[in-house]
Amino acid sequence: MEDVDVVVIGAGSAGLSAAKTLRAAGLSFKLFEAMNRIGGRAWTSDQHFGVPFDIGCAWLHAADRNPYFPEAQA
Numbered sequence: 001m002e003d004v005d006v007v008v009i010g011a012g013s014a015g016l017s018a019a020k021t022l023r024a025a026g027l028s029f030k031l032f033e034a035m036n037r038i039g040g041r042a043w044t045s046d047q048h049f050g051v052p053f054d055i056g057c058a059w060l061h062a063a064d065r066n067p068y069f070p071e072a073q074a
Contacts, residue, residue, distance in 0.1 A: 002030075003028075004028040004029050004030050005022070005027040005028045005029060006018075006022055006027055006028070006029040006030075007029065007030050007032065008022070008029055008030070008031045008032070009032050010032070010033060010034075010040060011031055011032075011033035011035075011038040011039070011040065012038075012039060012040020012041060012042070013039075013040060013042060014040075015031060015033070015040070016031075016038065019031050040056070041055075041056030041057050042056055042057045043055055043056060
């Protein structure tokens with residue numbers, strides 16, 4: 001394996017954003033993803049209900065500390 005400055009694990013939104021930032025900074029990196037697609041929790045499936053269905057990106061971690069939680073309650 002070639003030497004790189006940074007290893008990025010996961011090609012979800014955070015991993016892809018990190019890769020973009022690293023590229024802009026001129027650093028070399030390797031991006032690893034376990035799935036056969038990018039996007040992490042953000043994806044649309046037609047395998048579950050026979051129609052396109054958005055899966056993921058609906059769960060807020062630590063909602064009580066999330067700055068958008070009050071707006072979501074409104």
